[in-house]
Amino acid sequence: MAAIGVHLGATCACAAVYKDGRADVVANDAGDRVTPAVVAFTENEEVVGLAAKQSRIRNVSNTVVKVKQILGRSSGDPQAEKYIKESKCLVVEKNGKLQYEIDNKLISPEDVAKLIFSKMKETAQSALGSDVNDVVITVPFDFGENQKNALGEAAAAAGFNVMRLIHEPSAALLAYGIGQDSPTGKSNVLVYKLGGTSLSITVIEVNSGIYRVLATDTDDGIGGVYFTEALAQHLASEFQRSCKHDIRGNPRAMMKLMNSADVAKHSLSTLGSANCFVDSLYDGLDFDCNVSRARFELICSSLFSKCVEAIKKLLEQVGFTAEDINKVVLCGGSARIPKLQQLIKDIFPNVELLSSIPPDEVIPIGAAIEAGILLGKENPSLEEAALFIECSAKDILLKGVDETGADKFTVLFPSGTPLPARRQHTLHAPGSTSSVCLELYESLGKSPMNEENKFAQCTFTASKRLVADTDRMFEGNFFLSTLVLPQGLGGQSREVVQSCSRI
Numbered sequence: 001m002a003a004i005g006v007h008l009g010a011t012c013a014c015a016a017v018y019k020d021g022r023a024d025v026v027a028n029d030a031g032d033r034v035t036p037a038v039v040a041f042t043e044n045e046e047v048v049g050l051a052a053k054q055s056r057i058r059n060v061s062n063t064v065v066k067v068k069q070i071l072g073r074s075s076g077d078p079q080a081e082k083y084i085k086e087s088k089c090l091v092v093e094k095n096g097k098l099q100y101e102i103d104n105k106l107i108s109p110e111d112v113a114k115l116i117f118s119k120m121k122e123t124a125q126s127a128l129g130s131d132v133n134d135v136v137i138t139v140p141f142d143f144g145e146n147q148k149n150a151l152g153e154a155a156a157a158a159g160f161n162v163m164r165l166i167h168e169p170s171a172a173l174l175a176y177g178i179g180q181d182s183p184t185g186k187s188n189v190l191v192y193k194l195g196g197t198s199l200s201i202t203v204i205e206v207n208s209g210i211y212r213v214l215a216t217d218t219d220d221g222i223g224g225v226y227f228t229e230a231l232a233q234h235l236a237s238e239f240q241r242s243c244k245h246d247i248r249g250n251p252r253a254m255m256k257l258m259n260s261a262d263v264a265k266h267s268l269s270t271l272g273s274a275n276c277f278v279d280s281l282y283d284g285l286d287f288d289c290n291v292s293r294a295r296f297e298l299i300c301s302s303l304f305s306k307c308v309e310a311i312k313k314l315l316e317q318v319g320f321t322a323e324d325i326n327k328v329v330l331c332g333g334s335a336r337i338p339k340l341q342q343l344i345k346d347i348f349p350n351v352e353l354l355s356s357i358p359p360d361e362v363i364p365i366g367a368a369i370e371a372g373i374l375l376g377k378e379n380p381s382l383e384e385a386a387l388f389i390e391c392s393a394k395d396i397l398l399k400g401v402d403e404t405g406a407d408k409f410t411v412l413f414p415s416g417t418p419l420p421a422r423r424q425h426t427l428h429a430p431g432s433t434s435s436v437c438l439e440l441y442e443s444l445g446k447s448p449m450n451e452e453n454k455f456a457q458c459t460f461t462a463s464k465r466l467v468a469d470t471d472r473m474f475e476g477n478f479f480l481s482t483l484v485l486p487q488g489l490g491g492q493s494r495e496v497v498q499s500c501s502r503i
Contacts, residue, residue, distance in 0.1 A: 001375045003134040004124045004160075005367025007168070008116060008151070010068045011196025011225065012333060013037045015120040016364040017128055018372035023175075025361040026127035028119070034333065034360050035119060039064045039112050041102045048119040057255050060088045062102050066197060067112045070098060071154070072147030079220070110154045117158035135160040136371040138168045138363050140200060141216050163374045168193060169202040170211055171366030172331045176354050179206040187326040188214070192311070192344065193363075194334040197223040199307060201314050203325070215318040215414075222306050224265075224334035231261040231291070234299050235276055238289050245282055253282045268293045269336040297339045308343045317395075317414065327352045335359035395443035409441065435459060 002019040012034045016025045025033050030050050040052035040063040047055065056063040066083065073080040075093045084091045090101045099106045125131055137155050139148050152162050169191040173179060178189060186207040193200040202216040233248070235257050240246045247253040256278050264274035273292045281287040297304070315321065328348055330341065336359050345353055357365060396413035440456040 002128050002130070002132045003136070003163070003368065003371030003375050004121070004132060005136050005138070005171070005364045005369070005371050006117065006120045006124075006155070006160075007138045007171070007364040007367060008068055008113065008120075009037060009195050009332075010066045010198070010223075011037055012360065013116050013120055014361060014364040015124045016361070016368035017124050017132075018368040018375070019128065021372070023365045023368035023372065025358075025364060026123055028123045029126070033358075035116075035123070037065070037067065037116050039067070039115050041107070043103070046115055048115050054259070057252060057259070060251075060255070062089065064089050064100060064102075064107075064112050067109050067116070068151075069197065071109045071113055072144070072150030074098065074146075110150055110157070113151065113154035114157045117155045117160060121158055121160060133159060133161045134163055134371060134375065136164050136166060136367040136374065137162055138171045138367050139165050140218065141167050141169065141202065141213070142200075142218050163371060166367060166370055168200070168331070168363050169204060169213075169216070169329075171363045171370065172329045173204065173206070173211060173366065174369045175357055175362045175366035176327075176329060178327065178329075179209050179211060188320070188324055189327045189329060190311070190325050190348075191329045191331065192335060193332040194307065194340065194359075195223055195332040196225050196334070199223060199310055200332075201310055203314060203318050203320065215314055217310065217314050217317075219306075219310055222303060222310070224332075226303055227300050227334060227337070228258060228262045228265055230300050230303060231265055231296060232257040234291075234295075235261060235287070235289055239281065239287050243282075243285050243287075245285070247282045250282065256281055257287075264291055265296070266336075268296050269338060293338070300339075304339060304343060307340055308347060311344070311347055322348050322351065325351050327354060329362065330355045330359045331362040333360035397441045397443055399439040399441060411443075412440065 002017060005016045005018065005023065007014050013036075014025060014034050016023050027033050028035050028049060032050065035049045036053040038049065038052040038056065040047040040055055040059055042059070042062070052063060053065075056065070065087075069083045070080055070091070073083075074096070075081070075098060080098060084098075091098055092101050092106070093099075094106055097108065099108050100112070101107075121133070121135075135155060137151060137160075139151060143151070148165055152165060155162050172191050172193070173189060178187075186205065189204045189206055191200075191202045191204060193202075198218055198220045199222045200216070200218045203214045205212040205214050232254065236246070236248050236254065239257075247257075257276075260276045260278050264276045267274035268291070271293070273290055276287070276289045276291060278287045315325075325348060328344060328351055330344070330353065335341070335355075341353065341355060395411050397409040398412045400408045400410060402408040436459070438458045439454055440458070441453045443453075
């Protein structure tokens, strides 16, 4: 019996197959184990993968990239609006749904994802030598229900039998057998995923085969593409220095440099230097430049700092120190960078850093292992053999004021708090005050708080007790409820689900 695990990222896709008790990533028809998640539309065909990425320079308006960022989203969504603004391919709204307009034809993001899944299915079936359709698909923790549904429907439209969707950090733990080989005992694992467009860090408690998410954070302001852009800007400066032409305002020339910088970035993960050559970069001039690993690390020093500061911030949020983490799992293509791995080792000098599996292959291998587990079940379902413990997906903050009268936000329910939950909060107010209105807000990371973040509004009346004869004390219990998000993890381990609803 065989099954498939597929990870569709923002920039790349990867498929692994499970057969004879073993999960392995399979190479596509170009011999690459990772396939660019790029789809190019021409007059006669749709091209997926490396060929589509390479032809984007000549066909930019008809080439779709990063479809995962818009899949299942609607207009008005901040992430969707950001994507539409940056996309070189026209995105329009039709009948309430976002679609690509290509050669006067409307193509939905689901149809684009379907083509990528079809490529993955073809790659896996070619390696297996049989028509195997059972698959497990991975999803990020910050995916909403609409996004999960859209991803599952796209995979089903490609001919897959989707047995389950599992979260990416859980798949990473499965790839290394964490909580499987030794299901007893308690440990804390940090999953560090640096993908093409975002950085996701998750702290998971593994206890008797149960995965419990203690904290998770995603930063869309850092990812592999930002390293590529920084290197491309350096190459543009070198071209200007040697050829006296500033090409930063030339989209075609910069796209050529981005492609060259991307290849060089990957080479520098294994080599001490890389050569960047671009034929006819601008005005018939060729460009040839050698970049050392040390130079690359210097160029991207600020990005590396952001990558490690995010770890410290999350540990502080959950109240941990580096000594509280037992293992660190690296995943995502950009986690291959040696400098980044060294910086993470410096934070966790006494912690096992798991990187023996190539980071860009960890998640699909975990998905394939989960698919293998499900093969042994007669009727696998989302509910079977899964334990659902609802947790707050984000920090819930209480709005107050400081000594200067400025707004002050206090964390009342940290992200990962098992729900329903109760907190008691005491505050002081002038004696003339008979009631007070408290406001709760959802944390959106670095974004400032505004009315759109308001989670709930509670009104309380004063108790009879007086404080220092001038202040009144208000006491109230806060309750938080949730909607159950049925997203389980089968097999021996079970996944704790994060979900949150408004009250």
